Amino acid sequence: ALRETGKPVILSTGMSTMDEIDRAVETLGTNNLVILHATSTYPMEPEEANMRMIPVLRDRFAGVPVGYSGHERGLQISLAAVAMGAVAVERHITLDRTMWGSDHAASLEPGGFATLVRDIRIIEAARGDGVKKVFPGEEAPKAKLRRVPA
Incomplete structure (x- = not known):
């Protein structure tokens, strides 16, 4: 029935x-x-992250966008997911991580969420296009440091 609606579906693979x-x-x-x-x-816990599943899912379901749904403390694993090619990141948000309930400890407070978004944008820019080139900022060091012309 969900498929027949034609609406986008986000499929989380936890517990599967x-x-x-x-x-x-x-x-x-x-x-x-x-x-x-x-x-x-x-x-x-980090040992349960199994981040190598991101490229496995991407290869297995070619053409389907693959992202990451994180329940860890901190930002490192979510950022690693982006570096590994995740096209979407889902994290829980809370006003106070010390509130009662298991979700709060694995959630981000608004400041942490803003930091995550900022750092994801930096990683996206840093990933580049995969084409090796000499960037404009390298020209001056290249002229100074190269001893043998290419």
């Missing part, structure tokens, strides 16, 4: 096996689908 993910993608189809790698532990 690869067979279950395969069945979900087969059921939902790949149009308007975003798959989020996730480990649904609150808060998640």
